[in-house]
Amino acid sequence: MNTNFQVRKVTGYDPGYPVGRRRPGRLEARPLKFLFLVVGFLFFFVGFGCTNKVETTGVQVADDDNIAADTTVTPDTAQPDMDDLQGVTDPDFPLDDDAAIPDADEVLVPDYDDQLAGELVPDFDEAQPDIAPVDYDDVLTGDAIPDALLPDIETPDYDDQLSGVVAPDDDYLK
């Protein structure tokens, strides 16, 4: 055993840059779902629930400005499928994929008010607007595209199986 050195605790050290590995698709999944939920409710109430005008006589009067005035037509009040909406709106974020849901201990828990107010911090997309789309030839990780040995099995993350030498995840570099 090397006895030339002793463990010395460091205190009060600040690295001086942000914590919080940002995983696109994960961090934004929850705010997007929430946003679509809000939009869905607004659409439901504004689009249908508030368009019927009823006089005090109890006789319904048609609203020329709104086709929903025809109460003989049953409005389509079905709740929009959130996953469908999200998938169509932003295919980059596979919100119907469980893996895309952020892990509480891995991802900054977003403050929805801040998110809706456009105050997502840190937003490194904004910090690097000129970045070209990913060229997988350039990317060291050959596994950026899943390549499970078995064609019908999803490639897993090996976050929990690293050795003691390097950082986690093994979307392997080449």
Added chain:
Amino acid sequence: MHAILFLTRQCTLKCSYCYVEKHEKSHMPIEVALKAADLVLEKSVEEKKARISFFGGEPFIRFDVMREVTDHAEKKAKKLGVALKLHVATNGTLITPEIIDWIAKKKLTVELSLDGVPAAQDANRPFNDGHGSYAAVVKHLPTLYKKAKHLVAVAVVSPATAHRLYDSTLHVMDDLGIRNFVPVVDYTAQWDEAGLYTLKEQYEKLAEWYLERSRTRKKDLFYYSLFDAHIAAHIKGGFRPGDFCDVGRNIFAVAEDGRIFPCVRFAGKPERAAGFVMGHVDTGFIMKKCHEIAAENLKPRTNCQGCSLDGRCFTYCPCLNWDTTGEMTTVPGVLCANESMLIPIADRLARELIAEKNPVFLRKHYKKEIEPIDIV
């Protein structure tokens, strides 16, 4: 679950820092290897993912066994619905075009031991007859790098080669073109103040190189573990015991006789580690022992509590701790001294590159575009 198979203790090289006890004819019988593969796959059914790493010695001495185990494991994994990843740690001296084709076909991750410039490689990694191994290792390297899907070069930095770290890094990454390089300090060696000062000088030079490379080669993503791993540790919020070497639960090493150990350094020194045997491929795991080892590993590191760098430095490797201090949870002082020196340098790089909005850095650390290869 991850199983590491000691296919042989025989090796073509006689590395000065190797922790594996060598026995010339100590090979893992094919029956043991197959049972080890079965064991890890059967234990991975619920998790649906498994990894088998071939280790040694030089595992390509047993290329026939490696092929047979791979074919068997692939079939069994498919039958069980388990995604299988394969990994080999090699010194590269036995690599041939045939082996490269096989590696490519099977999509093995290759962890190539390469200390850097010829002087460093030949000094610490000679053949058994004493002559240097550099030429043999790089002979097929361009083809290997071209065809292998995943390749990482791993260097061991000893007091004798510390002064060559800068040159070796540039040689491996700039000259040989390997973009994932993991230098590992040999904490079992007798370092002194002068040796660590030499390392610090090398780190400072490498920091300038890292900045320059990040600034000038904006499409050339690279991973240099000395800095990137420490930066990643902070960005992730720090690591905890069990995050990596989850011994007793998610990783085990099988010695050539079938005994199961927590990890490679234990299996590499089976007599010293006799008290850590977690089972045998014939009889399965001794669960009580597994739980005992896992619980021990998950304890806070005894001499690190309260340190601002806890979670940033590599105190979590129970194998290294055990090998250097005799306790899985006691960190060697030389590791602390080196990491305390290195981490502030890495953090300075991070601050500078973030301030510059450096695209390579941001893509590497704040997007999931570059990730390291985990090594055994």
